[in-house]
Amino acid sequence: MRQDDDGCMQRLLDEIRDEVRDTRELTGRPVLDPRVLEALRGVPRHMFVPDDLQASAYVNHPLPIGHGQTISQPYIVALMSDLIQPRAGDVVLEVGTGSGYQAAILARLVKQVYSLEIIEELAAQARVRLQRLGCDNVEVCAGNGRFGWPEHAPYDSIMVTAAAPRIPPALIEQLKAGGILVMPVGSRYLGQELLVLQKDALGGLAERRVLPVAFVPLTGAAAE
Template sequence: MATRRARMVHEVRRNAEEVRRGTGLPALDPRVLEALARVPRHRLVPEAQRAHAYANRPLPIGHGQTISQPYIVALMTDLARPRPGDRVLEIGTGSGYQAAVLAELVERVYSIEIVPPLARRAAADLQALGYTNIELREGDGYYGWPEHAPFDAIVVTAAAASIPPPLIEQLKPGGRMVIPVGGQFHTQMLMLVEKQDDGRVRSRQILPVRFVPLTGAGERR
């Protein structure tokens, strides 16, 4: 698996270079690639998908959900600019893979999953892998996790119709949020949202993506 994982990281690096020519995005932070090289993705997918764990593509994880393509995980992590002392909020735990990658780079990860069986499985798998700096709960991620706010970064792994105001409120001044925005059957754009030191917010489009929709009462309002 280590050989397969190294091959995946090489593909992600090459993928980033190809995208950079079209979008002007900078090269991925080597720390992010090193985190991908450490996280055992095959331990965070259903057993039936383990043979494909290191393919650079999304995989089904049950309950209508997917684990994102490794390149997209790397890109979203890179855009969040994780630092060793950061506290990061993730919306949409899924299999726990994105949370694990973030946990390799920051002090604390708070992750919310709305599908109970996925939340329970991710919690068990992450605990088995020894990730003690991830706190996970079941719930509606639209409203964030105010008890632990503000966050240095927020990573949303499901597409929202618009950027949830509670998440903007919980982002620390100087913080960054990475979120796909758009309908399930319409064009979705990966957005980078930056909160200035004075509280003003600016956002910019990064590239087209396809994610499962953000669900929950907040998103349906």
Template sequence: MVERQIAARGIGDQRVLAAMRAVPRHRFVGEGHAARAYEDHPLPIGHGQTISQPYIVALMTELLEPRAEHRVLEVGTGSGYQAAVLSPLVAEVYTIEIVEPLARRAAKVLDELGYDNVTVRAGDGYAGWPEHAPFDSIIVTAAPDRVPEALVEQLRPGGRMVIPVGPVHALQELRLIEKAADGTVTDTMVAPVRFVPMTGGASLVR
């Protein structure tokens, strides 16, 4: 999967590629889809949600420029797969999922697989996770119609946020938001994408 579907399409960060090789994606897909887990497209995980295609996971992870000392916020835990990919690349991952059954299932799988630097919360990602802010990077895996201001505020100066933005049932823009040391924010369009919509509700589940 990694060489043919990800590296061949331009992902060059060797740490990201190693993480993609190491994570057992079949543990995160929806029931009945394990045989297709390593194909390069999204798959349903229940509750109207999907696990993103591997290439997009790798692209978004590489755009974050993860470092071993980083604290990362993920909005939209879903299956927990993106958090698992980030886990060996950074110090801490805090991930929020608005659909509580998905949050609980993701927390269980992540715990079973030993990703002990990932904390899962059921709640509204629009508010971010202020108790653990600021974050070195933020990754959003569902599409709001605009960039939530709370997430920009919780991004550390020098930090990066990767987020799909746009209307439901249409192509969205994958954007890279960068906050300079002086607090200046820049917004760069990376690629057209299609994500489930980001919806808006928080209890700690792990």
């Protein structure tokens, strides 16, 4: 990380802690797992932000990355990372690679990350960034995330970083028993909520809606 970014990163982490505290009644999380915050500290966000937005790299807001997509607000990145309850030996599927920032965070928390991005140019750019950071435990593929990545299923957790009216059935099928899926559900115009879904040992599903969010829509045709 660039030396002049150290102070900006510390301020960002302090803001995230404040927002976590302020939203604790909605999220059920008064504090985040320290591992999640350390993962954020270790990933230089400016590497995932366009050149003309470098001055805003450590601001706690989403930023455009081209192709109508965004890099998520750091607070939301931290919260979603915490909600999947990551363990060092986990294998995680991410739908919506975008800039690769969320995948870089997850790479510091779990054993393996498989990340799908429907826009080929973004997938290629993210792959280069992640390689530069030494994220050897992340594999990025250009593809339709609605279908998941069955070759590597089942997953200990699945994170979707784009919104849809409902969770794609293929993702539920690819979630391991006991696993957790986190995804924004709803539409940009009618409102979205961050949803946490957990699959029990018998395949039963329990869901909890956490807080209002605003994500870009999940694109790509759904399975018939």
